[in-house]
Every structure is written in C-alpha cells, then in structure tokens.
Amino acid sequence: xxxxxxxxxxxxxxxxxxxxxxxxxxxxxxxxxxxxxxxxxxxxxxxxxxxxxxxxxxxxxxxxxxxxxxxxxxxxxxxxxxxxxxxxxxxxxxxxxxxxxxxxxxxxxxxxxxxxxxxxxxxxxxxxxxxxxxxxxxxxxxxxxxxxxxxxxxxxxxxxxxxxxxxxxxxxxxxxxxxxxxxxxxxxxxxxxxxxxxxxxxxxxxxxxxxxxxxxxxxxxxxxxxxxxxxxxxxxxxxxxxxxxxxxxxxx
Amino acid sequence: xxxxxxxxxxxxxxxxxxxxxxxxxxxxxxxxxxxxxxxxxxxxxxxxxxxxxxxxxxxxxxxxxxxxxxxxxxxxxxxxxxxxxxxxxxxxxxxxxxxxxxxxxxxxxxxxxxxxxxxxxxxxxxxxxxxxxxxxxxxxxxxxxxxxxxxxxxxxxxxxxxxxxxxxxxxxxxxxxxxxxxxxxxxxxxxxxxxxxxxxxxxxxxxxxxxxxxxxxxxxxxxxxxxxxxxxxxxxxxxxxxxxxxxxxxxxxxxxxxxxxxxxxxxxxxxxxxxxxxxxxxxxxxxxxxxxxxxxxxxxxxxxxxxxxxxxxxxxxxxxxx
Numbered sequence: 001x002x003x004x005x006x007x008x009x010x011x012x013x014x015x016x017x018x019x020x021x022x023x024x025x026x027x028x029x030x031x032x033x034x035x036x037x038x039x040x041x042x043x044x045x046x047x048x049x050x051x052x053x054x055x056x057x058x059x060x061x062x063x064x065x066x067x068x069x070x071x072x073x074x075x076x077x078x079x080x081x082x083x084x085x086x087x088x089x090x091x092x093x094x095x096x097x098x099x100x101x102x103x104x105x106x107x108x109x110x111x112x113x114x115x116x117x118x119x120x121x122x123x124x125x126x127x128x129x130x131x132x133x134x135x136x137x138x139x140x141x142x143x144x145x146x147x148x149x150x151x152x153x154x155x156x157x158x159x160x161x162x163x164x165x166x167x168x169x170x171x172x173x174x175x176x177x178x179x180x181x182x183x184x185x186x187x188x189x190x191x192x193x194x195x196x197x198x199x200x201x202x203x204x205x206x207x208x209x210x211x212x213x214x215x216x217x218x219x220x221x222x223x224x225x226x227x228x229x230x231x232x233x234x235x236x237x238x239x240x241x242x243x244x245x246x247x248x249x250x251x252x
Numbered sequence: 253x254x255x256x257x258x259x260x261x262x263x264x265x266x267x268x269x270x271x272x273x274x275x276x277x278x279x280x281x282x283x284x285x286x287x288x289x290x291x292x293x294x295x296x297x298x299x300x301x302x303x304x305x306x307x308x309x310x311x312x313x314x315x316x317x318x319x320x321x322x323x324x325x326x327x328x329x330x331x332x333x334x335x336x337x338x339x340x341x342x343x344x345x346x347x348x349x350x351x352x353x354x355x356x357x358x359x360x361x362x363x364x365x366x367x368x369x370x371x372x373x374x375x376x377x378x379x380x381x382x383x384x385x386x387x388x389x390x391x392x393x394x395x396x397x398x399x400x401x402x403x404x405x406x407x408x409x410x411x412x413x414x415x416x417x418x419x420x421x422x423x424x425x426x427x428x429x430x431x432x433x434x435x436x437x438x439x440x441x442x443x444x445x446x447x448x449x450x451x452x453x454x455x456x457x458x459x460x461x462x463x464x465x466x467x468x469x470x471x472x473x474x475x476x477x478x479x480x481x482x483x484x485x486x487x488x489x490x491x492x493x494x495x496x497x498x499x500x501x502x503x504x505x506x507x508x509x510x511x512x513x514x515x516x517x518x519x520x521x522x523x524x525x526x527x528x529x530x531x532x533x534x535x536x537x538x539x540x541x542x543x544x545x546x547x548x549x550x551x552x553x554x555x556x557x558x559x560x561x562x563x564x565x566x567x568x569x570x571x572x573x574x
Contacts, residue, residue, distance in 0.1 A: 052458065078460030090455040092448055103448050106441055107459040113466065115442040166460055 005030045005200050006170050011060035013043075013050055013224075020046040021057070022224035028170060028200045033192070035203045035211045035232075038221035039245055044204045045087060047221070048174050051202070052084045053077045065169055078107075083168035087175045089155040091162065093148030097139055100147050100158060101130035104165035129165070137161040137191060153184030160191065170200045177207050189214060212236065220245055259565060274424055278417035287416065291488075294420045296528050297427045298484045299505075303512070303520030304434055305477035306505050311515035312438055313470045314450030318373050318502050319360070319380025323475040325387055325497030326353045327482030332399045332492055336392070342405035342413055342422075346483045353479020354472050356383075361471035365464060377499050387494030398493030405487050413487040423484055430477060435517055437473075446470055511552060513559025522560050526552075 004027035013021040020043045028034045036044050049055040051062055053074030062070040069077045092100050105126045106112050106119075134140045137157040142150060147158060156176055163171060176192065177185045189210050195201060196214075205211050211218065212232045219229040220241050227245075228238050235241055273280075274293070281290040306320045327349040334345055364375040393399040404414030411418040437443045449456045449463050457463050486492040495501070504527075512523025530548060534541035556563050 054454070054457070073462075074457045075460045075462050078458065084458055086454070086458075090452060090458065092451050092455070094451060103444065103456075104459050106445070107461050111441070112461065113442045113445055115437050115440040117441075118436065118439045119441045119444055162455065162459060 004028060005032075006064045006202075007061075008051065008063075009061045011047070011050055011062070012058045013046055013055060014058055019224050021050060024060070024221075024224070024226055026202075026219055026226065026229070028202060029216075030200055031196055031198070032216045033196050033201045033203055033214050035205060035215035035218045036221055037205070037208070037211055037218060037245070038227075042221040043224040044221055045174060046224075048084065048172050048202070048204060052082065052172060078166050078168075081166075081169035082172070083163040083166050083170070084172035085156075085159045085163050085174055085176060087178065089152075089159040091147045091155060091158050093146075095147060096144050097134065097147055097150070097158060098130060098143040101133050101161060101165070102126045104133070104162045105129045108166050133161045133164055136164065138187065151184075153180050153187070156180065156184070156188065157191070160195075164195075168199055170202065171195065172202045172204075174204050175206060176203070177205060177210060185210065271428075275421075278420055282417075290416055290420055292528065292532060294416075294423050294488060295485075296525055297423050298481055298488055299508075299528065300521040300524045301427050301430055301484070302478045302481035303505055303508055303524045304431060305474040305481070305520075307509055307512075307514065307516075307520040308434055308438070308477075309470060309474040310506070310509060311513075311519055312443065312450065313446050313467065315365070315467060315471065316369075316373050316506075317364070317376040317471075317474075318499060318506065319376035319378070319383075320474070320478055320505055321499070321501035322360075322380035322383040322497045323353045323357055323478035324482030324485065324501075325383055325492075325494065326356045326475075327479030328486040328492040328496060329387060329390070329393065329399075329482075330479070331405075331483045331486050332393050332401070335401055335403075335405070336399075340403065340406045342407045342487065345405055346480060346487075349483035350476050350480045353482070354476035356479075357472045357475020358468070361468050361475070365467050365471060377502070380497060380499050380502055384494050384497040384499070387497055390494075394493075396494065398491055398495075401486065401490045404490065419487065423488075426480070426484070430480075431521070438517075442466070442469075507549075510559060511549060513556075513561030516559060516561035516564075518564075519559055519561050526560060 006028040009025045011021055011024040024047060026034065036047065038044055046055065050057045053069070053072065057070060060070065061068060064080055064082055067080050069080060069082065072080065092103065102123060109125070131140065134143060137160050139154060139157055139161060142154055147155065150158065160176065173192065177188050180188060185207065192201065192203065192214055203211070203215060215232050217230065218232050218235040220227040220235060222244055228235060228241050277293060278290055281287055302320065302324055306317070309315050309317055309320070330349040330352045331345045334348060339345060360376070360379045364372055364379065367375055388395055404412035406412055407418060407422065413419040438447070445456070445461055446466055449461070449466055453463055482496065485496065508523035508527045509520055510523070511526060512521065513519035530545055531541065534544050538544070552560065
C-alpha cells in the first residue's frame with residue numbers, strides 16, 4: 001500500500017475530567033474515504049476540530065503530505081491542503097450563493113486582501129472559478145438566492161463548495177447528511193463519491209448505510225479511543241464493535 | 253432601473269450641493285458674521301473622522317471597542333508633547349500624531365483582539381481608561397487642568413490653524429479624503445473579507461483567511477484615524493484635557509454611531525451631525541438641554557432602530573458585502 005497522505009499520532013485532548021480524544025492515531029491514503037463512526041459523545045467532532053485547528057491538542061502530531069500541521073494556525077492548515085465542512089452548515093447567510101463562493105475563491109487568489117482595487121459585485125476574476133464550484137456541487141441554478149434562505153440540503157452543498165475552493169488534498173466532512181431527506185442524502189453521497197476521485201476524505205456520518213457504501217476504511221471511535229479500524233466488511237463483522245456500537249443502534 | 257438611476261442622479265446632485273455649501277461655508281459665515289457656525293461645522297467634521305473610523309471597526313468589522321476616544325487622546329497629546337518640545341509645523345504634527353496613534357492601536361489591538369465580545373469591550377475600555385489616567389498624571393501637560401497650545405500650529409504659506417477658514421478647509425479636505433478612502437476600503441477585497449469576518453469568523457478561518465491579521469489591521473487603521481481626529485481637535489480648541497480620553501467619550505461615539513446607523517457608509521457622519529446640532533440647538537433654548545436631547549434620541553432609536561441611515565433609500569447607500 002502506498003504511503004499515507006495524512007496521519008495523526010498520539011492525539012490527545014482533555015476537557016477537565018473528560019478525555020475527549022485519547023491517543024488517536026488514524027491515517028488516510030490518497031483518494032481514500034476514511035469514515036469515523038461512533039456513538040454520540042465518542043469524540044468525533046472533537047477530533048475533526050483538532051485536525052482542522054479549531055481546537056488545540058494537548059499532545060500528538062498531525063501530518064499532511066509530509067507537512068506538520070499541529071503547530072500551524074487553522075488558516076495556514078488550509079493553505080497546506082486541509083479543508084473542512086461543518087456539522088451545522090457554516091455559510092454567509094445574509095448574502096447570495098455567488099457572493100459566498102466569491103469569498104471562498106478570493107481566499108485562494110494571489111492577493112486575497114488587497115485594498116487597492118474595488119471588488120465588483122460580479123467580479124470577472126472570481127466568477128469563473130465560482131461558477132465551476134457551483135456546478136461541482138449542483139448549485140448552479142441557485143446562484144442569486146440568499147444563502148440563508150436555501151433549503152437545508154442546498155446549504156449543506158454550499159458548505160461543501162466553500163470547502164472545495166482551496167483545492168484541498170484532504171477534506172473533512174462532519175456529518176454531511178445530517179438532517180437530510182432521502183433524495184438530498186442520495187445526491188450528497190454521489191457528490192462525496194465523485195470528490196473522492198480527486199482528494200482524500202475523512203467522513204463522519206451517522207447514516208450507517210451511507211458509511212458502509214461510501215467508505216474504503218472505517219474507524220470506530222468510542223470514549224475518545226479508536227476501538228477498531230478496517231474495511232467496512234471487517235468492521236461490520238467485528239464482534240466488539242457490534243457489542244459496543246452497532247448492536248446498540250439495532251436495539252434502539 | 254429608471255427610478256434607480258434617477259435616484260443615483262439625485263444623490264450626485266445632493267452631494268454636489270452639499271460639497272459646494274461646505275467649501276463655500278467660510279465665505280457665507282463671514283458674510284453673515286456667524287463665525288460660530290464655522291467653528292461648529294469644523295468640530296463636527298473632526299468628530300466625524302473619529303466616528304467614521306469607529307464605524308469601520310464596529311459597523312463593518314464587528315469589533316465593539318469602547319476605548320476609541322483613547323486614541324483621540326493619544327493624537328492630541330502627541331501634538332501637545334511635540335509643541336511643548338518646540339515643534340510647531342502643523343503638517344508634521346498631524347502626521348506624527350497619526351503614526352503614534354497607529355502604534356498605540358497596534359499594541360492595544362494585539363492584546364485586546366485575543367478576546368471577543370464582552371471581554372473585548374472590557375479590555376478596550378480598560379486600555380482607554382489607562383490612557384486617560386496617564387493623561388491625568390502628566391503634570392507637565394497640566395494633569396486634570398489640561399494643556400494650552402502656546403500658539404496656533406503653522407500650516408505653511410503664512411497660514412496657521414488660527415486662521416479659521418484655512419484650517420477649516422484643511423479639516424474639510426482631510427475628512428473628505430478619509431471618507432472616500434474608507435468607502436473605497438469597504439468595497440475592496442479587504443473590506444469584503446472584513447465584513448465577512450463579522451458575519452462568520454469560523455468559516456473565514458476555514459476558508460484560509462488570516463482573520464486575526466484582518467482584525468488587527470483594521471484596528472490599527474481605525475486607531476490612527478482617531479488619532480488624527482484628536483490632533484485636529486487640539487488645534488481646533490487650542491486646548492486639550494484628559495477628559496477627551498474618558499470612557500464616557502468612547503461611549504458617546506458608540507451612541508452617535510448607533511444613532512447614525514452602524515455599518516452604513518455615512519452612519520458615523522450622520523450620527524455626529526445630528527447629535528452635535530441637536531445639542532447646539534437645544535442648548536440655545538434651555539440650560540436643561542440634556543432632558544429633551546435624551547428624549548429625542550430615544551424617539552429616533554425607536555423610529556429607526558438600525559439608525560437614521562437605514563431610512564435612506566437603499567440605492568443611496570450600501571450595506572451588505574457584495
């Protein structure tokens with residue numbers, strides 16, 4: 001197997017008495033979808049926040065394509081090739097979809113913060129890439145809609161589009177299908193499949209059917225620890241996992 | 253579309269008439285022997301610079317700072333200290349005051365911007381009060397009693413800040429240039445990013461924007477402009493007391509800004525104009541002018557909760573990014 005693109009080692013995070021992330025080591029290979037599953041409170045979101053830099057780990061290392069990320073601030077991790085989506089769509093609700101995309105595209109230009117020239121409402125320099133992103137996630141017909149007024153599923157798609165603007169090597173998806181209807185879910189899962197042809201993905205998802213269909217590898221997180229890690233089939237058969245996690249779902 | 257372009261033509265006309273009036277004001281007040289009003293307009297312009305810089309910070313950047321008057325004081329006291337040391341060139345003093353205030357803003361901003369919301373308000377308030385107490389303790393510049401400029405500042409060409417019209421035109425030119433620069437800034441890539449940080453800081457970070465740098469640069473710029481405003485103010489009054497830095501002054505600016513409209517281009521200016529002219533008008537009627545002023549302000553805020561500028565038709569203003 002090829003060298004891992006992304007790797008965490010000994011990642012640890014404590015909130016007072018709670019050990020939210022306990023010595024977590026995961027790795028992701030190029031173009032692989034690595035799913036993280038686990039019951040509520042298992043520390044999945046904490047782990048995503050540690051990787052993206054929105055939380056600071058107590059110890060451990062994070063490495064992407066040979067670059068140590070753990071000492072970089074979140075915005076520099078983005079430059080290094082890491083991008084993320086949020087459990088609750090994190091978009092600019094008060095402006096149009098297109099303006100959302102412009103902001104995302106602008107961040108990846110040579111001079112994202114120049115004050116010398118006026119940025120026009122429809123800026124040709126940003127438009128091409130913005131439209132490309134809209135098409136990629138299927139929002140090309142909603143460009144003028146106010147982001148905050150989009151249906152839930154479309155807001156999730158926009159969240160993904162914003163994350164794609166930086167051309168990430170690794171994309172973190174934090175429950176992309178949460179709150180979605182079957183149709184929206186179906187569309188999102190196609191999108192994720194398509195994205196995996198050009199980047200590695202860490203997928204956190206409660207929808208087990210989607211996880212086992214999409215993932216190349218599954219890690220089970222319980223009480224902040226990686227309980228098991230392996231192919232979807234082997235995880236499905238794992239007695240311990242069934243007892244601790246999958247079993248509880250079935251009986252619920 | 254026709255009504256839109258008609259409105260923008262109207263706004264250009266209003267702008268030209270206002271500009272003509274402001275430029276010609278010294279002749280008009282001279283003719284009517286109403287020098288006091290030139291003084292009032294000049295003070296309004298000076299405070300409008302500070303209010304507009306605060307609007308950039310609070311209205312567009314979402315950084316509610318309660319120590320902004322402190323930077324005005326830094327500007328004013330820089331002029332006081334340098335004139336005390338024997339310097340008298342207005343241009344040089346105004347420039348230096350701006351740079352020194354920028355430096356103070358860089359230091360205070362680097363500390364205060366580590367925090368958010370209420371903590372940020374309290375830290376900026378504390379820093380402003382710190383500057384106030386430094387002013388009070390400076391016996392060499394008159395402590396509480398304040399400092400009188402020994403002479404008006406030299407503006408070259410045989411003019412000084414004591415020449416009412418010349419200094420007025422200088423302030424007017426500076427104010428217009430600053431307003432234009434701020435309007436340009438908020439529509440630039442930087443300004444759009446700044447407004448987006450106010451909307452959603454977490455996403456901006458996740459998009460790869462250096463959010464802290466954006467905030468700090470804005471804080472420094474706002475501090476520098478407030479400092480220039482303070483330097484103009486001491487030249488305008490020929491006098492400064494530590495009172496200009498007191499937190500109640502900072503709070504006044506916030507109140508003016510809310511009155512004018514946070515995050516509206518002319519919010520700061522409109523707030524200052526309405527506030528000062530109301531105060532002036534009521535003062536002439538009654539010595540108990542605080543009462544009616546308070547009532548009128550409450551009424552305005554009830555009628556226009558988002559500030560007076562929100563009442564202006566949208567084609568004459570701009571608010572949202574993009």
